[in-house]
Amino acid sequence: MERGGWIRFLFGVGALLVGTATGPTAYAQVGREAYARYCANCHGVEARGDGVDAGRFARPPRNLREGFLRAYEAEELVERLYSGQRLSLAPDPAKWADLQAKTGEILEHLRRLARVRWPQVERGWALYRARCADCHGWYGEPPPTLPSGVKRPRNLMDASWQRSVPDTLLIEVVRHGRSGMPALVPRIRDDEARALAAFVRLLSPGFELYQRVCAVCHGDDGRGVRAVIGEVARLPTIRFDRSYFQSRSEEDIRKAIMHMLREHEPAMPHFAPVLDRTTIRAIVDYLRELP
Numbered sequence: 001m002e003r004g005g006w007i008r009f010l011f012g013v014g015a016l017l018v019g020t021a022t023g024p025t026a027y028a029q030v031g032r033e034a035y036a037r038y039c040a041n042c043h044g045v046e047a048r049g050d051g052v053d054a055g056r057f058a059r060p061p062r063n064l065r066e067g068f069l070r071a072y073e074a075e076e077l078v079e080r081l082y083s084g085q086r087l088s089l090a091p092d093p094a095k096w097a098d099l100q101a102k103t104g105e106i107l108e109h110l111r112r113l114a115r116v117r118w119p120q121v122e123r124g125w126a127l128y129r130a131r132c133a134d135c136h137g138w139y140g141e142p143p144p145t146l147p148s149g150v151k152r153p154r155n156l157m158d159a160s161w162q163r164s165v166p167d168t169l170l171i172e173v174v175r176h177g178r179s180g181m182p183a184l185v186p187r188i189r190d191d192e193a194r195a196l197a198a199f200v201r202l203l204s205p206g207f208e209l210y211q212r213v214c215a216v217c218h219g220d221d222g223r224g225v226r227a228v229i230g231e232v233a234r235l236p237t238i239r240f241d242r243s244y245f246q247s248r249s250e251e252d253i254r255k256a257i258m259h260m261l262r263e264h265e266p267a268m269p270h271f272a273p274v275l276d277r278t279t280i281r282a283i284v285d286y287l288r289e290l291p
Contacts, residue, residue, distance in 0.1 A: 031286025033129075034279050037138065038271065041212055045145065047287055053212065069288050078280045081271055102209055103257045107250070109206030113222040114241045117198065122220075124199030127192055131184050139211065140203035153181065156203045170197045213261070216274055225274070 035047075042061040044050040049063035062068055069077065129138075137143045140156030154161060171193045177183030188196070211220070219225045222240030238244065245253070271280060 027282055028286060028289070030279060031282035031284075034275065035283045035286055038275065039283065045143065047290060064287055065290065069284065074281060074284050074288075077284050078277050081280050081283075082275070082277055099258060099261055102205075102261060103254055105204065105206035106209050106214070106257050106261075107206070107253060109202075109204060109210050110222060110240045110253075111245065112202070114245070116202065116221065118221050120195045120198045121202065123192075124195035124197065127188065127196045128199050131188070132196075139208035140200070141208075151180070156200055157205055157208065159204065162201070162204070167194075167197055167201075170200060 036045075039047075040051055041053045042049075042051045043064055044054065044061075047064040049061045051061065054060045072080075128136075134147055135142060135150055135153050136156055142153050142155065146152065156162075171190070172178075173181060174184060174196050175188060175190070175193045210218075217225060217235050218238070218240065224237060224239060225235055
């Protein structure tokens, strides 16, 4: 996939790694951002095995602060994460009582994918990561720990809020601020505000679930991904476009989603399809520097 978020992310990684202004600081930022996007959901913000997805597993993800990272050479860890054996995690059936709701949330998001103007959304996504995610979280839900002095902001995934705010007001708020939310500084242009608003409209429980469970193989836009180095991965060929929905009943699509959520074995993935070894090494180095 040429337009996927991971491609956009890797271009950003490359720009940081070859940049001359900040050197080691930029490299550390690469590791921090890559960990936050690809690892923190299971291993937790502080790498203690207490991420938002940790409760889904009978055996919780590893606490990376308990010496595991020091037990291996960095190069061995990189290879294990890049192309090593998947580490099976046994699901706890009791944690999946809300399977039907999650299926509906993913289905709702899938139906939106074919209508999205992806060049604009990807531009807005980059702005959101840089300007909004620290307070509003990667998926629109504010993180447990906020920057100093920041009051807990609105959950942008909330469907009732999304319905109540027209695009014109959303664009106005991100440009000029309002009570409880300051304007972005430096102020963004009107076209940037429109791109940011287009991305915010995607934020929903279904978007979050899709990003966590599906996007690494199916792509942010539902059109599939290509392995970064052109190796290893057997990736799906399904494209979640209009023809996909026209050729399948809703019942069949729901069954496919439910089967994936219920039967697919949750596991520690290898990252060859989406990350290169340099970025994985940045993650390892970032974790080793945590206090």
